[in-house]
Amino acid sequence: MHYPAGDIGLDGASFHVRRGEFLFIVGSTGSGKSTIMRLLIKEREPTSGSIRVAGRELAEIEHGKVPYYRRNIGVVFQDFKLLPNRTVYDNVAYALSATGARRKEIRAKVPDVLRLTGLSTKLHNYPDQLSGGEQQRVAVARAFVNHPPLLLADEPTGNLDPHTSLGIMQLLYRIYRAGTTVLVATHDSHMVDRMRRRVIELQGGRIVRDEASGLYAQRDQTTDEFSDMLDHAYGELGRDQPQGLEELQRPAQTTEWGSPPHAGGDGWRNY
Ligand SMILES: Nc1ncnc2c1ncn2[C@@H]1O[C@H](COP(=O)(O)OP(=O)(O)OP(=O)(O)O)[C@@H](O)[C@H]1O
Numbered sequence: 565m566h567y568p569a570g571d572i573g574l575d576g577a578s579f580h581v582r583r584g585e586f587l588f589i590v591g592s593t594g595s596g597k598s599t600i601m602r603l604l605i606k607e608r609e610p611t612s613g614s615i616r617v618a619g620r621e622l623a624e625i626e627h628g629k630v631p632y633y634r635r636n637i638g639v640v641f642q643d644f645k646l647l648p649n650r651t652v653y654d655n656v657a658y659a660l661s662a663t664g665a666r667r668k669e670i671r672a673k674v675p676d677v678l679r680l681t682g683l684s685t686k687l688h689n690y691p692d693q694l695s696g697g698e699q700q701r702v703a704v705a706r707a708f709v710n711h712p713p714l715l716l717a718d719e720p721t722g723n724l725d726p727h728t729s730l731g732i733m734q735l736l737y738r739i740y741r742a743g744t745t746v747l748v749a750t751h752d753s754h755m756v757d758r759m760r761r762r763v764i765e766l767q768g769g770r771i772v773r774d775e776a777s778g779l780y781a782q783r784d785q786t787t788d789e790f791s792d793m794l795d796h797a798y799g800e801l802g803r804d805q806p807q808g809l810e811e812l813q814r815p816a817q818t819t820e821w822g823s824p825p826h827a828g829g830d831g832w833r834n835y
C-alpha cells in the first residue's frame with residue numbers, strides 16, 4: 565500500500581486473523597498501523613495485494629455498497645469525534661440511527677451498551693462534561709452499540725492515564741469475550757505486556773513479528789539467555805539461522821480477515 569505521494573503505508577504485510585480473535589498491532593510512529601485500519605474500512609485502496617474480510621474481497625465491493633459493509637465494523641479512534649452538542653445517550657443513539665435502526669430498537673439497545681460501558685449515570689451529560697476516559701468509553705459504546713462482528717480501535721488509550729487505559733482495555737476485552745473480533749493498534753506497551761495476546765509488530769510497513777501471546781517489545785535477554793539461544797540455534801544441530809526466523813520471512817501477499825460467512829452464521833450482515 566503506497567500513498568499517492570509515494571510514502572510506503574504497508575509493504576508486503578500479510579497476515580490472517582481468525583474470527584473471534586483479539587489482536588494488537590504495535591510499531592513506532594509511521595510504521596503502518598493506521599494504514600491497516602484505513603484499508604479495512606475501505607477509506608483507502610491498496611495499491612497492490614488483496615484484502616479479504618469475512619470471505620469477501622474488499623476490492624469487489626462497489627462504491628455504493630461500502631456503507632453497508634461498514635455497518636459490520638465498529639471503529640474507535642484516539643480523537644473520539646463525539647458530537648459536542650449531543651448528550652452521551654444521543655451520541656450513541658445517533659450512531660445506531662445512522663445504520664437505519666428504528667426508534668424501538670434504539671430505545672432497547674442504547675441503555676444496554678451504556679450499562680456495559682459503565683456510563684449509565686452519565687446519559688444526560690454532554691461530552692465536555694465528561695473526563696477523557698469517559699469520553700473514550702462513549703466512543704467504544706458508539707462503536708459497539710450495533711454489535712458489529714469486527715471492532716477496530718486505533719490508539720484507544722492514547723491520551724489516558726494508566727488506570728483509565730486499563731478500564732478501556734478491559735472493555736475492549738469484554739467485547740472480544742462476547743464474540744467480536746477485536747483489533748487494537750497501540751503504543752501502550754504496558755497494556756500489551758499485561759494482556760499477553762497476539763501481537764503483530766510493524767516496521768516501515770513490514771511485519772517484523774507475529775507472536776501468539778507477545779509483549780510490546782521483544783524482551784531484553786540476559787547474557788545467559790542470549791548465549792543459550794545461540795547455542796540452540798547454531799550448536800550441535802548445525803542450524804544456519806535462529807529458530808523462528810523463517811516465520812518472519814513469509815513471502816505471501818494477501819491479507820485475509822476472518823472466515824467466509826456461512827449460512828445464518830457469523831454475524832456479518834450482507835454487504
Ligand atoms: N494521507 C497520507 N498521505 C501520505 N502518506 C501518508 C498518509 N497517511 C500516512 N502516510 C504515511 O504512511 C506511513 C504509515 O502511516 P500510518 O499512519 O499508518 O502510521 P502509524 O503506524 O499509524 O503511526 P502513528 O503511530 O504515528 O499513528 C507513514 O510513513 C506516513 O507518513
Ligand SMILES: [Mg+2]
Pocket residue numbers: 597598599718
Ligand atoms: Mg496511527
